[in-house]
Every structure is written in structure tokens, then in C-alpha cells.
Amino acid sequence: MTQVVEQTAIQLLTELGQFGGLANGGVTRLVYDQAWVDAMTYTLKTAAAQGMQVHIDAMGNGFMTYPGVDQTVIAAGSHIDTVQQGGIYDGAYGVVAAKLAMTQLVAEFGQPKHTMTAVAFSEEEGSRFPVSFSGSRHYAQVGDVAPDLKDAQGISFDTARRQAVAQLTGNFPLAEQPLPKEWLELHIEQGPVLEEAGYPLGVVSAICEQKRFTITLTGQANHAGTTPQHLRRDALKAAARLIVQLDDLAQKIGEPFVFTVGEISVTPGSSNVIPGQAVFSVDIRHPQKTVVDEFEAKMRQMVADSAPVSGTVDCWMDSRPAVMDPRLVRQFESLLTQQGYQYLTLPSGAGHDTQIMNLKVPTAMLFVPSRGGISHAPAEYTAPAALEAGVAMLKAQLYHECY
Amino acid sequence: MTQVVEQTAIQLLTELGQFGGLANGGVTRLVYDQAWVDAMTYTLKTAAAQGMQVHIDAMGNGFMTYPGVDQTVIAAGSHIDTVQQGGIYDGAYGVVAAKLAMTQLVAEFGQPKHTMTAVAFSEEEGSRFPVSFSGSRHYAQVGDVAPDLKDAQGISFDTARRQAVAQLTGNFPLAEQPLPKEWLELHIEQGPVLEEAGYPLGVVSAICEQKRFTITLTGQANHAGTTPQHLRRDALKAAARLIVQLDDLAQKIGEPFVFTVGEISVTPGSSNVIPGQAVFSVDIRHPQKTVVDEFEAKMRQMVADSAPVSGTVDCWMDSRPAVMDPRLVRQFESLLTQQGYQYLTLPSGAGHDTQIMNLKVPTAMLFVPSRGGISHAPAEYTAPAALEAGVAMLKAQLYHECY
Known part of the structure; x- marks a missing residue:
């Protein structure tokens, strides 16, 4: 496993960004399109190579699991779809960071007490079909998408979903996943607050x-x-x-x-x-x-x-506003202070998969800075050091929750 | 001539409104289209039947003349084109009123001292080609239209003009007309001021x-x-x-x-x-x-x-603003007072052919009320009594100027 432990978040993001990658450095990877299928396949295959158990569910969500001593699941992740002409960080960072943190933990500390699952949600952006959060809504069991929703080409959500999931089930077992006990997500801020403050990390207090x-x-x-x-x-x-x-x-x-x-x-x-x-x-x-x-x-x-x-x-x-779990927020803050990071605790003005998970389980989020506050554009950028800081703090939080 | 003298303005407007008339009571009569050719033909033919000398010029402006003892020309009129989905009054009223007033004058008082010409300008609205006032600009000799201007179908102004004028010259002699000594125009107000004041007539002080x-x-x-x-x-x-x-x-x-x-x-x-x-x-x-x-x-x-x-x-x-001739304005005001009409003297916020004529000769305008201030719509309406009052005052003014 050592080769993965030595990988950095920016290396993994750059690799993932090639699926749907554009000449201008951006990414267009819409749910269930071929770039999306290829990105999900790559994500699960590389996880399997690190000893993770991989599954997909009927919505095309990808799950990468290190089984614990017990079956209590602590999950972390984000989405792998992008907007049209998006960047390589939005969503993908949360997926890559969860894989990386869990892989490092298992490499250093062996099997966890609780099961750790990294999640790659199928869709959050609403950029292909007129619906958002369809991945997390399915996982959180809060209502699936109307199957006859159409994209701009008139293809129905259900047709696109079935075709994409059929491609994935050629490689990965199909299995619905139980709700986790807790949910964690790393994400780019998509705003200028952390950059203006000069801090590499932010703890989300609530999603507005x-x-x-x-x-x-x-x-x-x-x-x-x-x-x-x-x-x-x-x-x-x-x-x-x-x-x-x-x-x-x-x-x-x-x-x-x-x-x-x-x-x-x-x-x-x-x-x-x-x-x-x-x-x-x-x-x-x-x-x-x-x-x-x-x-x-x-x-x-x-x-x-x-x-x-x-x-x-x-x-x-x-x-509805999604208030983060006070204990998990405080623990993030304590860990940040212990490790000497300056941080802000701030609300999220943007929506995230976490607001869906928050309907069912305790949640927490960390933000890394977005240069110029820019997101949903090829110019999306977060400094590699901040990406690594985020992974390190997620790893610390997961250690506390899972070991 | 008695049959025409007994005609009313609303009768003539209703007849003219049939050319390009729509099922909803409105009119679409764009410069040089077939409805426009038919309306101009009808206008000149009925004028000729009343003993007027009729001509068209190269722009397709129509001229209807009662020659005077001398060749000094006093002209009055307006335009016969409309906007898309316009009404039967805008422009047409000024043409019909000038014909009617002059015909009545000659019927009652015989040949005038000065020559009286009723003018039907080809185009004022700019609703077919991206140009306005092309008729009055030609007559006033203040610069013609660039011939290669195209309409929405890609037909050039010059092609449309030549085809329409060719149809008219089959019936009417082509002759450029000299500048008149004075210009008078009757028009609907296109605003709510006269209606709000409850007055049938307004004297225009200036075009804004x-x-x-x-x-x-x-x-x-x-x-x-x-x-x-x-x-x-x-x-x-x-x-x-x-x-x-x-x-x-x-x-x-x-x-x-x-x-x-x-x-x-x-x-x-x-x-x-x-x-x-x-x-x-x-x-x-x-x-x-x-x-x-x-x-x-x-x-x-x-x-x-x-x-x-x-x-x-x-x-x-x-x-530029066009200030009406003070003598003609005062004379309109005196005549209105003499005949017992309540009136307002008001500026015109809308543009009119008169602002072009005003670049070269003294001008004056009268407004009749627009119900609800509405114009450029099928719902355009002016009460028949106000239309007649306008004709009567134009007749009185022309009598002063031409006899």
C-alpha cells in the first residue's frame, strides 16, 4: 500500500480530472456520461488495489470500505460529478481526501474498530438533469429522483442511470449500503472567506x-x-x-x-x-x-x-439549514488547534451532500480555501498544502471516530 | 365633390385601415409591402377623384395637390406606414385629415391663393428597415437612406423601394416635389395627457x-x-x-x-x-x-x-428638439379659442415627421387624444368627434395660410 500513502491529494485530483478533462484545464463530467463512468471505474479500481472493498448501489454511488472490527460505519466523501466547465476540485477533493485519509490510517494503524467507508456520490450538481443531490438522497434514503426527468437531449434520468450502472456492475458488485453512524465531508469553500483570512482550513458550523x-x-x-x-x-x-x-x-x-x-x-x-x-x-x-x-x-x-x-x-x-453536529465540530476545532492550524468556523452558503446526510445522521465538514473564491469554473484552485492539511485533519478526525 | 365633403375622418380611416388590416382590428402595413402599395394607390386614386393632382416621388411619398393661384406650397400630412400590429390612427389620421380639410376648403371657397398639398409619407415608423423618417427625410432633403439596409428577410431597402415605386408609377406620375413654405401635421397624441385633461385637442409646442x-x-x-x-x-x-x-x-x-x-x-x-x-x-x-x-x-x-x-x-x-413655429402655434391657439375648443399646449415626447420638416421650414402640429394613451397597438382609439375637431382646426389654419 505504500505507493498510495505517498500519493498526494493534488496528484489524485489531477488524475481524476482527466476524466472529462478539457483543454482549458477544466472538467465537464456530468452524471452517467462516459467520462463519469470512466471516473467512477477508476476511483473504485484504484481503491480495490489498496485493499478496499468496493460496491456500487442502484444510483451509481461508489463505496470504498475498510471493514472494521464491528459493522458500525463511519463514512466520508463527496460527489464526482461536475458542472459544465467546472474545475478539478469541487466534489472530487472530498472523494480523494476520504480515500487517502482512510488508506493512510489503515497503513499506519491497521484494521479500525469501526468500518470506514469512502463515498463517491454519483451526482450533486444538478448540471445534467433538473435535480440535485440525487446520489446522497438515495444513500440517505430521503427520496429518489423521478425516473422520467429528462436531460437537455431528452434522455431520461432512469435510462441514463441504468446504462451507466450496467457498465459499472461489469466490474463491481451491486449492493445497497446501510446508513453510516456519522458523515464527514471535505470540500473547497467556493467562497473567498478563508483566503481573505489567510487560513488553510475552515470548520463548517452549518449549511445555510x-x-x-x-x-x-x-x-x-x-x-x-x-x-x-x-x-x-x-x-x-x-x-x-x-x-x-x-x-x-x-x-x-x-x-x-x-x-x-x-x-x-x-x-x-x-x-x-x-x-x-x-x-x-x-x-x-x-x-x-x-x-x-x-x-x-x-x-x-x-x-x-x-x-x-x-x-x-x-x-x-x-x-432547510443543516446544523453540523456540535461534538464533531468541537472535535475538529480541538484537533486543528492541537496540530497548530489557524482556522475559521463558518457557515456554508453553498449547498453540499452533507445537508442531505444531515437529515439522518450527525455530520461535519471541513473547508479548504478557494483562490479568489472561484468555483464551478476551470480556474478553481486550492493550494496543495491546504489540500494536504485537509486530508491530515480528516485523518485525525477519522482516527478519533474509528479507532 | 359633395360626397367626399360629407365623409368623415373615421370613415376614411376605417377604409384605409383595411389595407394591412388584421382580424384583431389592428393594422400591419410596413413600408413598400403590398398592403402599403395598395394603401398608397387607394389614397392617391381617391384624391385624384376629388380633383387633386397626384404625384409620387422616388421614395414613394404620395402628394395630393390643389394648385393655388401662385406656386407657394403649404403642405400638411403624415405617414401611411404602421408598426407591426399597429392601429388605424397613427400616421393615417394626418394623411386623411389633410385630404379632407383641403377638399372641404376647395369645395367651399374654390381655388386657394397658395397651392395646398396633402402628403402621405412613405415611412416614419422604422418598423421594417432599421431606419425611421425615410419619407420626410427625402422630402425635406436632409439625407436619404443607405440603399443597402436590409429588412428581417434580407431584402434591401433599395430593392423594396424600387419594386413598390414601380407599381405606383404604373398609375401615377413620378415627380420630385419642392419644399413647402410651411408644414402642418395632425397626429394622435400617443399619450394620456389630453384624455386626462378632458380636452379634444392639443397644440404641440415642441417635439422633445x-x-x-x-x-x-x-x-x-x-x-x-x-x-x-x-x-x-x-x-x-x-x-x-x-x-x-x-x-x-x-x-x-x-x-x-x-x-x-x-x-x-x-x-x-x-x-x-x-x-x-x-x-x-x-x-x-x-x-x-x-x-x-x-x-x-x-x-x-x-x-x-x-x-x-x-x-x-x-x-x-x-x-435635436424641434420647436414649433411661434406664429403658427399662436394662430392655432387663437383659432381654437375662437371656435370654443378647450385645448392644451404641450410638448410631444414622441417623434414625428414634423421634426424632420422643422429642419427646413416653419411647422406646427395638432394632437387629438389617444384613449388610455395607447398607440402602436390594435387598441389605438380616438373618438370620432375629436377627429372631426382636428380636421376642422386644420381646415381653419389652412384657410388662414392659403386663402
Whole structure:
């Protein structure tokens, strides 16, 4: 096993990044496509070569296990799918780090007391089918995907899943896996906070409550030249005032609350016509549900008060906050302090597989810095030393939990 | 001639509205299309039947003349093209009214001292080719259209023009027309001011200076969940604040100043991504150029001050204001008062052929109310009594100018 123990996270990430790798250094590896099948095959084969027991489940999740003295499972991992034109770190780092940490532990300390399983979730990004977290949702037993969901080419989720899983079962046994006792995940931060602080690691306190809305303001389209100011019902001006009000409110709430309008459109959309309708998205996140709900209530009141236009608010996404397990968080913090790492404890504004696992079992997460806060792009980058620090801390945490 | 004298404006508009007429009551009659050729043919043939001399020029403008004792020409009219899905009033009313007023005058008072010409301009709306006012620009000799401009089907302006004019010259003599001594135009208001005041007529004081801009604000696209407030460079929030500031400034300037943002888009345009760029249009209008220029200067300063985003301002349209001839305006006002009409004197926020004629000769315009301020739509409507009042006042003005 020594050759693997000597491998570094960046070596493994670079190897995995070749599956779906792009000329610009990025990766496009969508769930169940051939690059994805090849990446999963490579991941499980190399794990088997290190003495791990490997399985896949019906969703195509990959499991790499060192059996313990007992059958209590401590699992760690992340996903191996990417967005279109993504980077080599997002998701893949959590998979590679779990394999590496477990392999090093077994090499150094032999068989663990509890069973250790590294997990490569099939899908988290929602970049092929209009669904996210389908891998962790299956493993956590919180509801599978509707099988008739279609990708952009009209291929159904179920057809793609069956074809990909059939390829994998040629090499690996198919077996549903029991829920672990605990779940751990390493992930790139995808934000600039750790880099700004200058720390190599962050302990996640909670994954934010996240709500998304579509707000529609309806006024009256009219001639831009002939309609006097006092007779206008301009939907875009009302939208601009509302966005400013909401941003002022967000700033008053303060960090880590975030409020984003990422999409806006107006109808009819001509430079010489007063917009009769403006439609925009609202994305709000905070680790406490009460903060999100209070913002929402004030937002709904502001929309109701948007005369001379009328407005509607449609909430189309509501992910509950996932609070990390206090004991596991404290233990991560203690281990970091013991090993002399500077770290932040911070909420995650992005969603992760851990929020799904958190519905069923105690969870904890570590972040490594994202240069420039960039993710979901070929320019994704984390310094090798931070990657290694993350692996070392996951290894320390797993040692405490499994040995 | 008695049968025409007894015709009403609404009868003539309804007849003309059949050329390009739609099932929904609207009209699509784009310059040089077959409906346009048929409408021009009908217009000139019915004029010839009333004893008018009819001509077309190389641009396809139609001229209907009662020769006077001398060759000094007093001209009135408007355009016969429409927007896509327009109404039966815009443009057509000015053509029909000029014919009707002149025909009535000759029927009642015989040959005028000065020559009276009713003009049906070929094109004003810019709804087929990316050019406006091509008819009046030709007549006023202020520069013709680039002949290789293409419509949406790839047909060049010159090809369409030659084919349409060739059809017309089968029936009517081709002759370029000299500039008139004065120009008069009746038009629907296209705004709600007269209707709100409850007056059947308005005297136009000036056609507004009109400038259009594209403003581009550039920040930094980033993850909506993981980028803290203080590290955001959100182009859309900056745009919203700028639009509110500009609207506040517009309200401070007060009516008749108008400020419109009719188009806006953001990049990348995803609900969970902070917009890195926002692009929006600005349309500003006022009868005084200084007011428009002062707003523009303040707007450019605000854009320059838009940190943490950077901005550019591109002015892509600048139409000079057209001040109506004071004598003709006063005479319209006197005649209205004499005949017991309530009226407003108001600037036109919309552009009209008169602004082109105004570059060369004294001009005046009358407006009739637009129900609900609506124009460029099948729902365009002006009450028949207001249409008749307009014809009566044009007739009175022409009597003063031509007899």
C-alpha cells in the first residue's frame, strides 16, 4: 500500500480530472456520461488495489470500505460529478481526501474498530438533469429522483442511470449500503472567506438555509416619450426600488446573510417602452432559519406595498439549514488547534451532500480555501498544502471516530 | 365633390385601415409591402377623384395637390406606414385629415391663393428597415437612406423601394416635389395627457429632444451563497441603485421630463450567481436640449461614481428638439379659442415627421387624444368627434395660410 500513502491529494485530483478533462484545464463530467463512468471505474479500481472493498448501489454511488472490527460505519466523501466547465476540485477533493485519509490510517494503524467507508456520490450538481443531490438522497434514503426527468437531449434520468450502472456492475458488485453512524465531508469553500483570512482550513458550523423566489411586478407598458411621470406604472423602476430596499435590509441584517438577484427581465423590453412587467429572482441564505424567514416576511410586505405596481412572490426552493453536529465540530476545532492550524468556523452558503446526510445522521465538514473564491469554473484552485492539511485533519478526525 | 365633403375622418380611416388590416382590428402595413402599395394607390386614386393632382416621388411619398393661384406650397400630412400590429390612427389620421380639410376648403371657397398639398409619407415608423423618417427625410432633403439596409428577410431597402415605386408609377406620375413654405401635421397624441385633461385637442409646442443610451456596469460574477456581502461587486445591485438615483433626479426635474429604462439584462443570469455585468437602456426626453444635457452630465457622473463596479455610457441616439413655429402655434391657439375648443399646449415626447420638416421650414402640429394613451397597438382609439375637431382646426389654419 505504500505507493498510495505517498500519493498526494493534488496528484489524485489531477488524475481524476482527466476524466472529462478539457483543454482549458477544466472538467465537464456530468452524471452517467462516459467520462463519469470512466471516473467512477477508476476511483473504485484504484481503491480495490489498496485493499478496499468496493460496491456500487442502484444510483451509481461508489463505496470504498475498510471493514472494521464491528459493522458500525463511519463514512466520508463527496460527489464526482461536475458542472459544465467546472474545475478539478469541487466534489472530487472530498472523494480523494476520504480515500487517502482512510488508506493512510489503515497503513499506519491497521484494521479500525469501526468500518470506514469512502463515498463517491454519483451526482450533486444538478448540471445534467433538473435535480440535485440525487446520489446522497438515495444513500440517505430521503427520496429518489423521478425516473422520467429528462436531460437537455431528452434522455431520461432512469435510462441514463441504468446504462451507466450496467457498465459499472461489469466490474463491481451491486449492493445497497446501510446508513453510516456519522458523515464527514471535505470540500473547497467556493467562497473567498478563508483566503481573505489567510487560513488553510475552515470548520463548517452549518449549511445555510437557502430560499429562492421569483418576484413578478406588474405595472403598465406604455410609450416612453408620451406618458408623463405621474401617470406611469413602471414595473422596472418599482423593481429597482425594491431591490435597493431589500439590499439595505440585507446590509442591516449583516453577514453572513446574503441576498442575491441573479436574474431579471422586463416586458416588453424595448428601449422606448415603459416596462409593464419585471420579473426577478431572489436568493437568500443564512445559517438560521428564523433570519431567512424574517427577511422573507419583510420582502413579502414590501412587494405588497409596491404601488403603483402589483406584485407576486413565488418561493420555488426552500432548503432547510443543516446544523453540523456540535461534538464533531468541537472535535475538529480541538484537533486543528492541537496540530497548530489557524482556522475559521463558518457557515456554508453553498449547498453540499452533507445537508442531505444531515437529515439522518450527525455530520461535519471541513473547508479548504478557494483562490479568489472561484468555483464551478476551470480556474478553481486550492493550494496543495491546504489540500494536504485537509486530508491530515480528516485523518485525525477519522482516527478519533474509528479507532 | 359633395360626397367626399360629407365623409368623415373615421370613415376614411376605417377604409384605409383595411389595407394591412388584421382580424384583431389592428393594422400591419410596413413600408413598400403590398398592403402599403395598395394603401398608397387607394389614397392617391381617391384624391385624384376629388380633383387633386397626384404625384409620387422616388421614395414613394404620395402628394395630393390643389394648385393655388401662385406656386407657394403649404403642405400638411403624415405617414401611411404602421408598426407591426399597429392601429388605424397613427400616421393615417394626418394623411386623411389633410385630404379632407383641403377638399372641404376647395369645395367651399374654390381655388386657394397658395397651392395646398396633402402628403402621405412613405415611412416614419422604422418598423421594417432599421431606419425611421425615410419619407420626410427625402422630402425635406436632409439625407436619404443607405440603399443597402436590409429588412428581417434580407431584402434591401433599395430593392423594396424600387419594386413598390414601380407599381405606383404604373398609375401615377413620378415627380420630385419642392419644399413647402410651411408644414402642418395632425397626429394622435400617443399619450394620456389630453384624455386626462378632458380636452379634444392639443397644440404641440415642441417635439422633445430625445437621447438614448446604453449603460454597462461591470462588477464580478460570483457564487451567490459563498461570497460575503463586503466582498461583492454586484453589477445588478449597482444598476438598481443607479436607476433609483436617476429616477429621483428625473422627478426633481419634473414634468415634462421623462426618463425610461426599457431594457435590462444581466450576465451570467442565473439565480444563484451574483451578476458580473448589467446592461440597461436609458431614454430621456424634454423639449429643451439644456435639460436633457444636464441630466446626461449628472448621469455620467453617477456612473463614474458607481464603485465598486465600473461603468460605461454609450449614447446611440440624439435627436435635436424641434420647436414649433411661434406664429403658427399662436394662430392655432387663437383659432381654437375662437371656435370654443378647450385645448392644451404641450410638448410631444414622441417623434414625428414634423421634426424632420422643422429642419427646413416653419411647422406646427395638432394632437387629438389617444384613449388610455395607447398607440402602436390594435387598441389605438380616438373618438370620432375629436377627429372631426382636428380636421376642422386644420381646415381653419389652412384657410388662414392659403386663402
